[in-house]
Amino acid sequence: MSLQLSSPESPTVPPAKSRTAPRFSSGPHRGVTHKRKSILLTIVMGLMAVYALLPLFWLFVNSTKTQPALFSSFGLWFSGDFALWDNISQTLTYNDGEFVRWLVNTVLYVVVGAGGATFLATLAGYGLAKFDFPGKRAVFAVVLGAVAIPGTALAVPTFLMFSELGLTNTPWSVIIPSLISPFGLYLVWIYALESVPTEVLEAARMDGAGEFRTFFTISLRMLAPGFVTVLLFTVVATWNNYFLPLIMLSESTWYPLTVGLNNWNAQATTAGGDAIYNLVITGSLLTIVPIIVAFLFLQRYWQSGLAAGSVK
Amino acid sequence: MTTTSSATVATRSLRPRRRSGRWMGWAFVGPFMLVFALVFLAPVLYAVYLSLFQNQMVGGNKFVGGANYVQALTDPQFWDAVRRVGLFLVVQVPIMLVVALAAALAIDSSRLRFSSFFRISIFLPYAVPAVVATLMWGFIYGPRFGLVGNINEFFGWAIPDPLSSSWILVAIGNITTWEFTGYNMLIFYAALKTIPSDLYEAASLDGAGALSVIRNIKIPSIRGAIGIATIFSVIGSFQLFNEPNILKSLAPNSISSYFTPNMYAYNLSFAGQQFNYAAAIAMIMGLLTMIVAYIVQLSGSRKDA
Numbered sequence: 001m002s003l004q005l006s007s008p009e010s011p012t013v014p015p016a017k018s019r020t021a022p023r024f025s026s027g028p029h030r031g032v033t034h035k036r037k038s039i040l041l042t043i044v045m046g047l048m049a050v051y052a053l054l055p056l057f058w059l060f061v062n063s064t065k066t067q068p069a070l071f072s073s074f075g076l077w078f079s080g081d082f083a084l085w086d087n088i089s090q091t092l093t094y095n096d097g098e099f100v101r102w103l104v105n106t107v108l109y110v111v112v113g114a115g116g117a118t119f120l121a122t123l124a125g126y127g128l129a130k131f132d133f134p135g136k137r138a139v140f141a142v143v144l145g146a147v148a149i150p151g152t153a154l155a156v157p158t159f160l161m162f163s164e165l166g167l168t169n170t171p172w173s174v175i176i177p178s179l180i181s182p183f184g185l186y187l188v189w190i191y192a193l194e195s196v197p198t199e200v201l202e203a204a205r206m207d208g209a210g211e212f213r214t215f216f217t218i219s220l221r222m223l224a225p226g227f228v229t230v231l232l233f234t235v236v237a238t239w240n241n242y243f244l245p246l247i248m249l250s251e252s253t254w255y256p257l258t259v260g261l262n263n264w265n266a267q268a269t270t271a272g273g274d275a276i277y278n279l280v281i282t283g284s285l286l287t288i289v290p291i292i293v294a295f296l297f298l299q300r301y302w303q304s305g306l307a308a309g310s311v312k
Numbered sequence: 313m314t315t316t317s318s319a320t321v322a323t324r325s326l327r328p329r330r331r332s333g334r335w336m337g338w339a340f341v342g343p344f345m346l347v348f349a350l351v352f353l354a355p356v357l358y359a360v361y362l363s364l365f366q367n368q369m370v371g372g373n374k375f376v377g378g379a380n381y382v383q384a385l386t387d388p389q390f391w392d393a394v395r396r397v398g399l400f401l402v403v404q405v406p407i408m409l410v411v412a413l414a415a416a417l418a419i420d421s422s423r424l425r426f427s428s429f430f431r432i433s434i435f436l437p438y439a440v441p442a443v444v445a446t447l448m449w450g451f452i453y454g455p456r457f458g459l460v461g462n463i464n465e466f467f468g469w470a471i472p473d474p475l476s477s478s479w480i481l482v483a484i485g486n487i488t489t490w491e492f493t494g495y496n497m498l499i500f501y502a503a504l505k506t507i508p509s510d511l512y513e514a515a516s517l518d519g520a521g522a523l524s525v526i527r528n529i530k531i532p533s534i535r536g537a538i539g540i541a542t543i544f545s546v547i548g549s550f551q552l553f554n555e556p557n558i559l560k561s562l563a564p565n566s567i568s569s570y571f572t573p574n575m576y577a578y579n580l581s582f583a584g585q586q587f588n589y590a591a592a593i594a595m596i597m598g599l600l601t602m603i604v605a606y607i608v609q610l611s612g613s614r615k616d617a
Contacts, residue, residue: 045415055490058459127337130337132337133334153359176350261447265561292440299432303502306498
């Protein structure tokens with residue numbers, strides 16, 4: 001299985017300066033950098049933004065309502081007492097504070113899993129970009145072929161394998177599979193090809209620096225936008241992971257937020273279960289706030305990294 | 313080999329060169345490949361192995377060759393699930409990709425006000441976990457305190473229940489479209505940003521209009537990115553699991569245990585303990601995905617010629 005990717009040996013990436021250069025600025029017929037804005041286009045895109053943001057607005061509005069108000073009021077506007085703070089404190093303390101426990105687990109999975117995945121992908125992507133070694137083509141073929149294998153097809157055999165190894169129902173069963181990001185590897189690989197000049201590495205080598213020292217002191221800095229992009233995508237993937245922890249973990253002690261939240265939701269439909277829709281909604285809000293903050297905070301870095309890495 | 317003089321190194325500055333031997337690259341790639349072997353290669357081999365056995369009530373595991381595969385290929389529930397994701401794929405993926413492409417072109421066009429606001433807000437749903445996205449939309453769909461119920465009550469309309477069995481696939485399609493349009497848009501947009509600006513200058517010298525630039529320069533230049541997005545979306549559709557599995561608690565009558573092939577394999581394993589049969593189904597789906605992805609790729613490259 002070969003995906004339609006051009007071999008990274010021949011990057012078609014234009015020099016970095018052309019990405020930031022304003023277009024049309026030197027075209028003789030269009031001497032201005034600002035083209036006329038289209039109102040129609042802006043309105044159409046505005047509708048798309050409404051579609052994208054409306055459910056998030058819905059979530060915020062409804063996390064300010066008490067459970068009775070949820071059922072009796074219009075979904076898209078505030079109603080009744082402003083219960084957001086009360087909902088948050090209930091969410092955090094419900095059932096001996098299991099939400100906090102899940103939050104801590106999620107942070108653990110993200111720090112070790114996504115951090116480790118980014119580190120491994122950066123190391124390997126750099127190795128593929130800057131070294132020739134026996135078996136390099138095989139690595140390329142195997143890793144890209146693996147992208148085409150449905151991840152969930154691997155889930156059952158992975159579960160059984162981990163079960164034999166005694167790893168199920170431990171944090172390792174969630175962390176170890178999160179450590180591999182083929183997309184991250186590919187992105188760093190492409191990024192390293194163009195952003196780490198071989199001449200710099202040659203100079204370091206002639207100065208007698210070891211390969212790893214060169215990597216950590218010189219190359220890593222040049223790779224920063226690339227691995228911030230990878231970090232962002234692995235953080236999102238780990239924070240949002242649902243299927244893997246669902247099958248691997250049988251006790252709620254090690255649940256991440258996603259599996260825990262769905263359990264809260266499902267308990268409303270079980271016999272004798274406690275319907276806690278207000279907590280499910282507030283918990284959902286608390287789950288997405290950190291990841292959205294990270295997104296907005298890091299956007300400058302990951303957008304430049306993605307632009308370089310997306311050349312196919 | 314290891315005594316390459318620095319003079320040779322300097323003359324070969326364009327080639328990656330390693331003083332510490334030709335295996336140095338493995339020191340960097342090795343850790344990744346080690347974990348990769350454990351979480352990708354070993355499970356694939358284990359799945360193949362599992363799929364060739366059957367767990368007998370008496371006598372434990374017994375080698376049965378292709379029996380599980382024969383059973384799957386004649387299993388109406390399995391085919392029902394495959395047909396459902398096939399239909400989903402044919403409808404949802406083109407809609408999502410066309411909208412994503414249009415949005416990327418609009419943001420790239422420099423004719424749009426507030427373009428960075430649109431870029432980030434349309435991408436934002438990608439950051440939302442499938443669980444939260446499905447719960448939100450599930451509640452919005454809901455007749456009790458959902459928006460659909462509110463609207464029907466307020467305007468006296470009768471929007472059909474999105475959670476009913478005839479609309480559930482559309483409801484799921486809307487959730488995945490909401491989640492992934494922005495992601496695909498960003499992939500397209502990033503690719504558009506790398507088109508060398510002299511191409512546009514040449515086009516404007518030729519007096520090409522905006523639509524002709526889109527058709528003759530922009531879309532052909534990002535064909536690779538479109539191909540990748542299509543293949544990833546195809547793979548994603550065949551893997552459909554999270555959304556229907558989470559919606560099941562809100563719409564238990566509309567979503568069966570074999571709604572998608574993945575849900576079928578999951579339920580066979582964890583509710584029915586039929587691990588061997590589930591492994592065979594997973595292998596068939598893996599193979600099917602690869603074949604479809606390959607066909608997509610072929611049809612994409614034929615347009616190149």
